[in-house]
Structure formats: structure tokens, C-alpha cells
Amino acid sequence: MGFKKLISSKKTLSLFAALVLFGTNILMAQSTGGTALDGSTTNKGVAWGSVGYYTLLFLVACLCVAIFGKILKVYDLTQKMQGKKGLNWNNIMGVCCLIFLIAGMYGAYWSLTVQGSMKLPISASVHGVAIDDMFDLTTILTLIVFVITQFLLFGFLFLYRGSDKRKAYFLPHNNTIEKVWTIIPAIVLTILVVFGFFTWQKVMDTTPEKGDINIDVTGHQFAWELRYPGPDGKLGDLDFRLSSPLNILGINYKDANSFDDLRADTLVLPVNKVIRLNIHAQDVIHSVYMPHFRVQLNAVPGLPTFFKFTPTITTVQMRQITDNPNFEYLLYCNKICGGGHYNMQKVVRVVSQAEYQDWIARQKPYLTDQLRQQLKMPVAPVLAPVAAAAKPAGQDKALANRLALNK
Numbered sequence: 001m002g003f004k005k006l007i008s009s010k011k012t013l014s015l016f017a018a019l020v021l022f023g024t025n026i027l028m029a030q031s032t033g034g035t036a037l038d039g040s041t042t043n044k045g046v047a048w049g050s051v052g053y054y055t056l057l058f059l060v061a062c063l064c065v066a067i068f069g070k071i072l073k074v075y076d077l078t079q080k081m082q083g084k085k086g087l088n089w090n091n092i093m094g095v096c097c098l099i100f101l102i103a104g105m106y107g108a109y110w111s112l113t114v115q116g117s118m119k120l121p122i123s124a125s126v127h128g129v130a131i132d133d134m135f136d137l138t139t140i141l142t143l144i145v146f147v148i149t150q151f152l153l154f155g156f157l158f159l160y161r162g163s164d165k166r167k168a169y170f171l172p173h174n175n176t177i178e179k180v181w182t183i184i185p186a187i188v189l190t191i192l193v194v195f196g197f198f199t200w201q202k203v204m205d206t207t208p209e210k211g212d213i214n215i216d217v218t219g220h221q222f223a224w225e226l227r228y229p230g231p232d233g234k235l236g237d238l239d240f241r242l243s244s245p246l247n248i249l250g251i252n253y254k255d256a257n258s259f260d261d262l263r264a265d266t267l268v269l270p271v272n273k274v275i276r277l278n279i280h281a282q283d284v285i286h287s288v289y290m291p292h293f294r295v296q297l298n299a300v301p302g303l304p305t306f307f308k309f310t311p312t313i314t315t316v317q318m319r320q321i322t323d324n325p326n327f328e329y330l331l332y333c334n335k336i337c338g339g340g341h342y343n344m345q346k347v348v349r350v351v352s353q354a355e356y357q358d359w360i361a362r363q364k365p366y367l368t369d370q371l372r373q374q375l376k377m378p379v380a381p382v383l384a385p386v387a388a389a390a391k392p393a394g395q396d397k398a399l400a401n402r403l404a405l406n407k
């Protein structure tokens, strides 16, 4: 379909009208509807950021280019009618290619420097560094290929643009070139895929090992619940059918391993120890996301998942690295799981082994006296972690030994 036919087509005109209407509607809705029920104003400043606006802007830019092209064409025809030489379209197209190359390269440079600085923060886990290395290697390789191919493509289009003084060289086939551009990318891609395969194998290795710290993280609308193993180092069974206001997680107290399981508000992790997160969800799909540790895994109801990682930088060290005395690692929910999703965060603190032992000794068990009564279990005398606070400092070591975690 020619340009004339295209712009006179009723279908094209109706589509254009619909887009204009759609874009205007969005803009009007955003500029007038920014007041919430409580009188507060929202959405200010985003009125011009709508998809409709940019679609319209793109269409207007296309229209301008088309009009400019038509003007040039009219000028060209007028020149020819007057017996003059007319425009050299080969030169115009060649210069357009050169402008495109320069503008495109500047765009790539801008994207790399401005948006490149928005990449993930410094990695604070062992596998995170491996993932970053892979990402950097892929970026460097593709960047080299990108620059070379773009210079060759648009540079050649400009340098060897059509001219009456030159005759095009006819090259129907060349086996050597075909071999080079097939074999080199094949080797590079094979290296990347193999490298990626082994990294992935290592990242996703969730085989339980002695010394791993098992922590349960359970998502529900809209909070994360944490469960640490008690002195036995083992987490008891969970059964969502046992959930109740006193037993939110549905811990199965027929399993003796559950008796000493601990409740925690902050995800405290000892540095350089293997952490095995057991991920659960109780209502909808949530997603455990800890960008600094390069950890993200969905929390799916009825389908427990696992993730093993080793934190390498403590919170205190990270505060120095980022030069931010208030820095905290955070565990986010990365699945839009409902109205309170934005608020589904937990502070993660990476500490030394000694600080961790001290902290875990102060955590309270899930099995409260109230829950014992409800479950008709005998009420415990005095639980070790509760007693810890009352003990003199000298006895802390003995307590730490009793809480022989991760040994």
C-alpha cells in the first residue's frame, strides 16, 4: 500500500482518531482526577508520562518526518521541471545514515552511563558476585559486537553510498565470510551458555548440608513471618491446616523439632555462613527479593521452595561502603500481591558469628504458654531464651553452647 493510499484509508484514519482520543482521555483523566477521597492530591507530575502521550509523540514525529520528506520531494520535482539537476538522494540518505550512527552511538553512551548507574547495588553474597561477573562479561562482549557492527553498517552505508563515479562490486557468495560469522558467534555463545550453566547449577544447589542455617520465611498478606530453629538446629513440620491466631504459621507440635523453634522480627544472618531459606506462602503468590544478595524466588502457596546463599558483607561494613550510616539490607516482596504489597518488607541484618549467637539467644519461641494451653500441652518451666536476659554475663557462653546452632 502506497503512502497516499495509507493516509487516505478509512481504517488508518479511524485508528489515528482512536489513538488521539485515547491519549487525550488519559491526559484529561490524569490532570483532573488527581484528587483522592480524603482530599489529598496524587499523581501530580506523572500526567505527561503516559503511554498514550508517548505514542502520540511518536506518531507526530513520524508525521513530521513524512511531511519533511514530501517537501523535499516537491522541491526536487520543481528543480527538475525547471531543467535543473535536482537533489542528490544518495547523498541525503548517506548523511541520514551518518546522523543515525552518531545519534544512536550517543544514545547508547547515554543509556550506559545514565541508566547503567541504576543497575543493582554492590553484591553482598558469594553467588551474587558470580552472577554479576556473568552479567558484566555478557555486557562487554555484546557491547564490542554492537559497536563494531553499527560502525560497519552505517559507516559503510555512508562511505559507499551510491555514486555515478563508482560501480558496485557484485559479491554473490563468500564461504570464508560465512564460516567466520557463524563459527565465532557459535564459540562465544557456547562459552557463555556453559559458563551460565555451571553458575546456575551452583546457585540453585539446595542440597541440605550439615552446618547450613535453616530459616523459614513465610509470606502472607501483607507481612513476612520468620522462623529460626532452636537449640536442636532443626525446624519442625508445618501444616497450613493447623494455622490459628496463636499459631499463625501452622507449626505442627506433634513434631518434637517444633518445640524450640524461634520467632524473629528481623532476618539476622551470620556473615560467611550458608543460609538456607525455606520459602512458604499462605494465601497468594509472593516473592522473596533481596537485591543485595541477588536472591529472588517466588513464595507459592502449597509449594515450598528453597534458596541457599552466603552473605559476605555485614550491615556495618555495607554502611561504610555505601557511606550511609542508616543503611539496612531489605527483604522485599516482588510480586504484586494486593493493596498492602508495597509495605511488605523486612529488615535483614548481616552480623558477625558472635553477634548472631548473642541475638539468637534472645529470641522467643513460637510455642508460648498460651499456645501450650490451647494445645493442652504441659506448660514449660522456664524457657532457656527467656531466662537468658536474666542471667549474668558470665553464663552467656554456657547458654551459647546449649544453643549449639549450626555446629
Ligand SMILES: [Cu+2]
Pocket (backbone or CB within 6 Å): 219, 285, 286, 287, 333, 334, 335, 336, 337, 341, 344
Ligand atoms: Cu507479597
